[in-house]
Amino acid sequence: MTVLPDDGLSLAAEFPDATHEQWQRLVEGVLRKSGKEASGEAAEDALSTPIEDGLTSRPLYTAPPEGAAFDTCFPGFAPFVRGGRPEGTTVNGWDVRQLIAGTDPVRLNEAALTDLENGVTSLWFTVGRGGLPIDGLSRALDGVYLNLVPVALDAGAQYLDAARTLLRLFTERAVSPETAHASLGADPLGHEARTGQRLDLAEAAAFAAQTAAWPHVRALAVDALPYHEAGGSAAEELGLSLATGVAYLRALTEAGLSAEAAFGRLEFRYAATADQFLTIAKLRAVRRLWARVAEACGVPGAGVQRQHVVTSPVMMTRRDPWVNMLRTTVACVAAGVGGADSVTVLPFDQELGLPDAFARRIARNTSTILMEESHLARVIDPAGGSYYVEQLTDQLAHAAWGFFQTIEKAGGQAAALRSGLVADRLTATWATRSRKLATRREPVTGVSEFPLVSEEPVEREPAPAPLTGGLPRVRRDEAYEALRARSDVHLAATGARPTVFLAALGPPAAHTGRATFVSNLFQAGGVTTVHAPVPVDPATAAEAYLTSGADGMAVLCSSDALYEEQAAAVSAALRAVGATTVFLAGGPGTAEPSVDGYVYAGCDAVAVLSAALDRMGVTS
Numbered sequence: 001m002t003v004l005p006d007d008g009l010s011l012a013a014e015f016p017d018a019t020h021e022q023w024q025r026l027v028e029g030v031l032r033k034s035g036k037e038a039s040g041e042a043a044e045d046a047l048s049t050p051i052e053d054g055l056t057s058r059p060l061y062t063a064p065p066e067g068a069a070f071d072t073c074f075p076g077f078a079p080f081v082r083g084g085r086p087e088g089t090t091v092n093g094w095d096v097r098q099l100i101a102g103t104d105p106v107r108l109n110e111a112a113l114t115d116l117e118n119g120v121t122s123l124w125f126t127v128g129r130g131g132l133p134i135d136g137l138s139r140a141l142d143g144v145y146l147n148l149v150p151v152a153l154d155a156g157a158q159y160l161d162a163a164r165t166l167l168r169l170f171t172e173r174a175v176s177p178e179t180a181h182a183s184l185g186a187d188p189l190g191h192e193a194r195t196g197q198r199l200d201l202a203e204a205a206a207f208a209a210q211t212a213a214w215p216h217v218r219a220l221a222v223d224a225l226p227y228h229e230a231g232g233s234a235a236e237e238l239g240l241s242l243a244t245g246v247a248y249l250r251a252l253t254e255a256g257l258s259a260e261a262a263f264g265r266l267e268f269r270y271a272a273t274a275d276q277f278l279t280i281a282k283l284r285a286v287r288r289l290w291a292r293v294a295e296a297c298g299v300p301g302a303g304v305q306r307q308h309v310v311t312s313p314v315m316m317t318r319r320d321p322w323v324n325m326l327r328t329t330v331a332c333v334a335a336g337v338g339g340a341d342s343v344t345v346l347p348f349d350q351e352l353g354l355p356d357a358f359a360r361r362i363a364r365n366t367s368t369i370l371m372e373e374s375h376l377a378r379v380i381d382p383a384g385g386s387y388y389v390e391q392l393t394d395q396l397a398h399a400a401w402g403f404f405q406t407i408e409k410a411g412g413q414a415a416a417l418r419s420g421l422v423a424d425r426l427t428a429t430w431a432t433r434s435r436k437l438a439t440r441r442e443p444v445t446g447v448s449e450f451p452l453v454s455e456e457p458v459e460r461e462p463a464p465a466p467l468t469g470g471l472p473r474v475r476r477d478e479a480y481e482a483l484r485a486r487s488d489v490h491l492a493a494t495g496a497r498p499t500v501f502l503a504a505l506g507p508p509a510a511h512t513g514r515a516t517f518v519s520n521l522f523q524a525g526g527v528t529t530v531h532a533p534v535p536v537d538p539a540t541a542a543e544a545y546l547t548s549g550a551d552g553m554a555v556l557c558s559s560d561a562l563y564e565e566q567a568a569a570v571s572a573a574l575r576a577v578g579a580t581t582v583f584l585a586g587g588p589g590t591a592e593p594s595v596d597g598y599v600y601a602g603c604d605a606v607a608v609l610s611a612a613l614d615r616m617g618v619t620s
Contacts, residue, residue, distance in 0.1 A: 487526025
């Protein structure tokens with residue numbers, strides 16, 4: 001056995017250096033085997049993926065060009081890309097903030113105490129309309145050590161009464177201003193975005209100025225979730241948060257606060273999605289941008305952005321909700337790695353009603369596992385220095401800053417909201433994303449891909465209705481949820497789900513791939529598929545269709561070669577016994593005149609499924 005000498009040499013010393021151009025030539029060879037001809041940069045472009053905000057995710061990232069450098073820093077120093085605190089989360093981890101939603105103060109108190117006894121470090125209450133009555137806040141906080149546990153409020157239009165109630169509780173329970181930590185949640189522009197109702201920003205700023213004696217109380221919240229939930233992109237979410245933050249700074253300084261003090265009155269709230277790298281880059285980018293705002297205001301040291309990050313409601317699904325646990329785990333990873341100060345993991349059943357005890361336990365344990373077992377909080381900004389993350393941070397920062405400038409040129413956040421600029425921009429963004437969802441270029445596991453059509457519904461106690469009247473609230477699953485709801489109605493009325501017969505032609509090697517694809521697609525709309533016996537031919541197709549229980553629809557599944565031989569005859573046999581609609585699994589280029597349409601990768605699945613349900617007589 002040869003023993004390698006311990007001579008201090010690099011482990012890669014014997015390997016020749018490879019160049020970017022050599023790698024591109026290898027990529028050219030791979031593409032050529034798949035029938036694509038491209039060379040050099042074009043070969044690399046062929047493997048690139050367009051993402052939102054006009055950005056592109058490339059297959060390989062390398063060091064910046066010579067003479068250029070990433071705009072990073074040390075934690076605790078401007079522009080705070082790597083974090084606002086020198087110690088980051090290495091001492092105590094991030095703040096685990098649990099959402100406490102509901103109307104019964106007794107039940108909410110029980111939930112809050114259970115959460116605090118099991119890893120949660122701060123509480124976030126929905127108060128006022130649709131949430132905990134303000135006069136129930138004291139009862140909900142019974143037994144909570146307010147000198148140790150930060151409390152965040154989301155009270156909408158009733159923020160003044162809610163905030164004064166909490167500050168009074170601090171006084172009554174002998175919590176000194178120096179030990180009280182809270183976010184009072186006054187967010188007039190965010191509330192207007194949610195509801196269309198205008199609140200007096202000057203009144204909110206004046207109240208915030210009165211809380212200056214409470215150094216750790218953030219009176220104003222810049223909540224970007226209304227824009228995220230209206231379909232906004234990452235850059236739009238950041239740009240709108242910057243515009244809101246600047247509007248609040250102006251109001252606070254007009255209320256008598258110094259610029260430095262005004263920065264300390266704000267807390268920002270962002271969404272974390274299952275797109276891990278985009279979320280990491282988003283949190284890093286917006287810290288850099290807020291530091292730029294502080295620099296422009298003449299107080300660069302005050303530009304530390306306090307970030308509360310919530311796992312995205314938009315990504316949560318109502319069908320197969322267990323998959324949401326995986327989504328929120330990835331989102332929590334991204335929030336922690338991205339440097340969030342506080343993280344709220346929404347329970348997996350959040351979209352079904354009031355979360356149960358199990359869902360809340362899993363939500364709070366997500367952060368605990370990531371910090372205590374995966375040790376994500378041990379290293380400050382662990383993504384820092386990654387060529388991909390650094391370049392994505394920079395590109396996203398520029399895109400967000402550009403949109404922020406658009407808002408400012410339009411007169412600021414309030415004017416942009418009232419003119420329709422914000423709504424129009426977000427609507428266009430969501431329309432583009434909706435097309436990706438409909439064609440399954442953006443898959444939703446358990447919904448548009450790999451659905452479990454036989455799953456038992458998960459029932460929850462109804463939750464209070466959310467605030468409405470302003471920007472819409474969108475969900476990634478909404479188009480497929482509407483299709484599944486139609487299937488549910490059909491099931492309740494007939495005892496069976498709508499059914500399609502798959503006419504699999506030829507040996508398994510010829511039909512399995514397309515039959516699996518078609519089955520997956522139709523189940524996304526709540527339609528069951530039957531393809532037994534396998535295979536069929538012109539002589540056996542009719543009998544197989546009759547025994548399948550299909551609702552007048554069949555899909556031919558096989559190879560292009562077998563379509564040429566059998567498609568016309570099988571289609572005729574199916575129509576002869578009652579199939580009113582026959583589709584073919586394959587692109588329109590197949591040009592088979594005997595069928596009514598085609599299903600293929602990249603087709604508009606929502607349109608295909610909606611039309612199929614119509615043809616089968618399944619009512620809307």
